[in-house]
Amino acid sequence: MAEITKVNGRPVVDYMARDYDSFLRAMREQIPTKLPEWKEFESEADFGNVLLQLFAHMGDILSYYQDRIANESFLGTAQTRRSIIHHLRLIGYRLSTAAPASTELTLLVPHTVNATITIHKGDAFATKSQKDKPSVRFEYTQEEPLVILPSDFSSYAADPTLKAFSPIPVEEGRLIRQEPIGVSDGTPNQTFPLAQPKLILRSLGAGPRVNKDILLLSELGGVIEEWTAQETLAFSREGQKDYLIEIDEDDRATIIFGDGAFGAIPTTGSMLTVTYRVGGGEQGNVAKESIQTIVDAPQLALLAAKISNKDQSATGGSERESIEHAVLHAPNVFRSLRRAVTAEDFKNLALNFPGVGKVRAEATSWNIVTLYVAPTGGGGDVSDVLEANLLAYFEDKRPISTIIAIENVAYVPVYITAQIGVEPYYSDASIIEQVRTHAGSLLDFKHVDFGKTLYLSKFFEAIEAIPGVQFVNITEFRRQSDPVGTSDATGRLLFEPHELPAIPSEPGDADYASGLKVVVE
Numbered sequence: 001m002a003e004i005t006k007v008n009g010r011p012v013v014d015y016m017a018r019d020y021d022s023f024l025r026a027m028r029e030q031i032p033t034k035l036p037e038w039k040e041f042e043s044e045a046d047f048g049n050v051l052l053q054l055f056a057h058m059g060d061i062l063s064y065y066q067d068r069i070a071n072e073s074f075l076g077t078a079q080t081r082r083s084i085i086h087h088l089r090l091i092g093y094r095l096s097t098a099a100p101a102s103t104e105l106t107l108l109v110p111h112t113v114n115a116t117i118t119i120h121k122g123d124a125f126a127t128k129s130q131k132d133k134p135s136v137r138f139e140y141t142q143e144e145p146l147v148i149l150p151s152d153f154s155s156y157a158a159d160p161t162l163k164a165f166s167p168i169p170v171e172e173g174r175l176i177r178q179e180p181i182g183v184s185d186g187t188p189n190q191t192f193p194l195a196q197p198k199l200i201l202r203s204l205g206a207g208p209r210v211n212k213d214i215l216l217l218s219e220l221g222g223v224i225e226e227w228t229a230q231e232t233l234a235f236s237r238e239g240q241k242d243y244l245i246e247i248d249e250d251d252r253a254t255i256i257f258g259d260g261a262f263g264a265i266p267t268t269g270s271m272l273t274v275t276y277r278v279g280g281g282e283q284g285n286v287a288k289e290s291i292q293t294i295v296d297a298p299q300l301a302l303l304a305a306k307i308s309n310k311d312q313s314a315t316g317g318s319e320r321e322s323i324e325h326a327v328l329h330a331p332n333v334f335r336s337l338r339r340a341v342t343a344e345d346f347k348n349l350a351l352n353f354p355g356v357g358k359v360r361a362e363a364t365s366w367n368i369v370t371l372y373v374a375p376t377g378g379g380g381d382v383s384d385v386l387e388a389n390l391l392a393y394f395e396d397k398r399p400i401s402t403i404i405a406i407e408n409v410a411y412v413p414v415y416i417t418a419q420i421g422v423e424p425y426y427s428d429a430s431i432i433e434q435v436r437t438h439a440g441s442l443l444d445f446k447h448v449d450f451g452k453t454l455y456l457s458k459f460f461e462a463i464e465a466i467p468g469v470q471f472v473n474i475t476e477f478r479r480q481s482d483p484v485g486t487s488d489a490t491g492r493l494l495f496e497p498h499e500l501p502a503i504p505s506e507p508g509d510a511d512y513a514s515g516l517k518v519v520v521e
Contacts, residue, residue, distance in 0.1 A: 018063035023056035075327060081249035084323050092231060092338070093330040097201045097247060098280025099354030099376060101317030102385040103138070104167035105291060107148070108156060108306040111163050117299060119146040119168060122175040124296035125307050127286050136284055138170040138291055138314070141277070141385070162306070169385045170291075172317055173200055173279025181255060184218070186268030188259035199253040200277045201245060202354050202389060213277060216243060216255065220270035236263040251320060280354070284317030285377045315380030316355035340397045346371060346404075353393050355386050358409070360450045360498060367401050372498045374409040378445030379502060381408045411502040412495060413480040413509070414443055414454065416516035418463060421470035431468045432518045438462045440503070440515025448501045456491035459516070476517070480504070 031038055040046045072083040085095060105125060109117075119140050129135040140146065146168060153163040181192040201213050216227040227241045236242040242263045244256040255274065258264055266272060291309045294300050300307070333352050336345040346361040346369050357376040364370045373382050373390070382390075387406045394404055418439065422431045439462040441447060442454075456477050463472045477487040495501060504512040511517040 018059065018066070020056050020060040023059040024052060027052050027055065075330075078323075081323060084326055085247075085249060088326060088330050091330065091334045093326070093333055094231070095247070095326050096321040096352065096354045097199060097251070098320045099202070099316060099318045100172040100200055100277075100280045101284030101286070101314040101377075102169065102171045102355075102383040103286075103291070103309045103312055103314035104169055104383065105138075105307050106164055106166040106310050107168055107300070108159075108162045108164050108308070109153070109300075109303050111161055113163075113303050114150045115303070116150065117148040117165075117303070119148070119297070121145070122177070122296070123300075124174075124294075125170060125291050126293045126295045127290045128293060135293065136172055136286055136291075137174055137279070137295060138172050138284075139175055139277075140168060141171045141173075141175075142169065166311070167384070168307075169383070171277075171385055172281075172284030172314065173277045175275070175277050177275050178217075178273040179275070181272050181274055184257075184266035184268055184270045184272060186265060188257075188265055190257045190266065192255045192272060194253045194255070194274060194276065196276075196278045197251045197253075198278045198280060199245070199247065199251070200280050200354075201247070201253070202393065214245065215275040217273050217275075218266050218270040219273070220267050230263075233258050233263040238262075239264045280317065281319050282317050282377060284314055285380075286314045288313050312383075313380055315377055316375040316383060316386045318355055318357070318376035321354075338397060340369075340394060340402075341399065343369065346394075346398075349394070349397060350390065353390055356390065357445065358449065358500070360409075362497070364405070368403045368405060369398075370405045370407055372407050372409050372450070374411075374445070374500060378500070379411060379505060382406055407498070409450075410496070410499045412499050413504040413506075413512075414493065414501045415476055415478050415480065415484075415504060415509075415512060416459060416474065417476035417485075417519065418459070418516055419473040419475055419519045419521050420463065421472075421521050423468045423470050426468035428520050431466065432520065434466050435463050435469070435518050436514035436516065438466060443501055443503050443515045445500075445502075450500060451495050451497040452501075453495070454493040454501055456487075471521075473521075 028042070038048065043049060071077045071079055075084070075087045078084050078087060081095075088095065107117075121140060121143060123140045124137055125139075126135040126137045148165050153165050156162045156164040176196055179195060181194065184190060199214070214229055216229070218225050218227065225241060227243050229245055230236060230242045233242055233244060236258060238261055240258075240263060242258060246254045246256060248254070255272075257266055286309075289308055289310050291314070292307060294305065294307055329348070329351060332348040336348055338349065340346045340349050343361040343363050347359055350356050350359040350361070350371055350373065355376055356373055357378060358374040360372040362370050362372070371390075373386075375382060375386060390406060391404060398404060416439075418435065420431070420435060422428050439459050442458055442462060456474060459474060459477070460472060463469055475487060476485055477491075477493070479493055493501070503515045
């Protein structure tokens with residue numbers, strides 16, 4: 001009989017009785033009844049026993065495939081990304097692609113420069129490459145060029161020979177310009193794969209968007225036409241220039257056109273080109289002052305300009321949506337029908353937007369919904385790029401009279417000091433690292449939530465469970481605003497609804513960099 005077990009925390013259908021040993025045992029149990037004259041069936045030299053073993057082996061293989069088919073047939077037990085993609089497609093849910101990190105740059109030029117400077121879409125900057133860490137590319141992604149007049153610059157206090165301009169919004173990733181994907185042959189449902197994987201795709205449809213993640217053009221006889229990406233072609237009329245984008249389990253995207261009844265067919269002989277961006281991922285969440293290289297902006301290089309993200313780190317970079325997140329989150333998005341009415345709808349839809357790590361929605365007025373947003377990775381504020389794209393994403397999902405306000409989360413550093421005793425024959429350094437890893441993980445961004453209480457007992461439990469720890473005494477357990485070196489008498493730290501506990505990150509808090517300070521007694 002089939003049983004539901006858990007593998008890596010996920011339910012899996014497992015036919016416990018259907019394996020080689022059970023098949024062989026079941027067939028041997030039938031021999032006394034079916035063939036009583038066969039007495040040597042357990043002998044390895046008996047040819048009949050060889051046949052039984054072959055049948056058991058074949059049954060074991062068939063059972064394996066039955067298990068796989070049974071598992072992949074249900075959303076709750078499917079193990080492969082391909083199956084999850086196909087299941088969620090039935091309810092109109094698309095797994096999110098990797099999201100690019102974003103930040104703002106400060107431009108420095110010699111004080112003698114009096115020319116007008118223009119930053120174009122695709123102008124690129126990067127972090128410095130290291131031996132074990134390649135450089136990360138950032139680009140200006142706005143459709144409209146950024147024109148910087150001489151009067152827009154201000155004096156730069158750190159170096160009187162330079163003047164500064166900010167901000168220049170940039171996003172991690174690379175722009176692929178007008179990639180030819182093929183020529184239309186006039187048949188229905190044509191498909192064209194994109195050459196580069198890891199397409200950045202955040203919102204689809206004809207509504208307003210700050211950045212066009214993808215631009216598809218067809219050209220025939222000098223006539224250029226723009227096509228619109230849609231979530232589905234079910235509502236596209238005959239002749240409407242719409243298309244689909246499907247992204248497979250390997251992050252490769254395919255363009256799909258309509259059949260003439262639902263979405264137009266590109267005219268026979270028309271050349272199809274696509275402009276899109278690739279990238280995204282947590283590697284884009286770089287620290288302050290790490291973007292210092294001008295990669296592809298010759299107009300700046302000629303002026304001996306310098307660039308830096310000196311005021312803020314890059315935030316919002318996230319990996320593609322995991323299977324676990326999709327299985328948990330997709331039903332909530334489906335129930336909202338992709339329309340934001342209640343605060344819970346706004347929260348669920350915002351969590352579906354790439355780059356949003358955590359969000360709290362609050363109706364602050366009869367027609368104002370405030371979203372407290374923590375970008376993926378935690379510890380950073382919402383960039384202007386992420387805010388603008390998130391507002392554009394909600395444009396066709398909110399009631400027409402509803403105004404959406406985006407606010408930053410209040411990160412509250414938590415200071416914890418633990419005195420521990422280490423058992424003999426255990427390495428102090430190893431135990432300290434384990435304590436920081438296990439207890440510090442309780443303050444990790446993915447484990448905290450808005451307004452949740454932090455309990456001192458949880459840190460005791462995490463530390464005492466580590467082999468080699470003889471005893472533990474927590475002498476400091478406080479919020480940043482509490483007196484230094486104190487410990488909350490109630491054994492708990494309370495937070496406001498818009499606050500998130502965080503690991504201290506100030507330059508002077510190096511001892512708390514892993515979440516807590518550890519002292520060996």
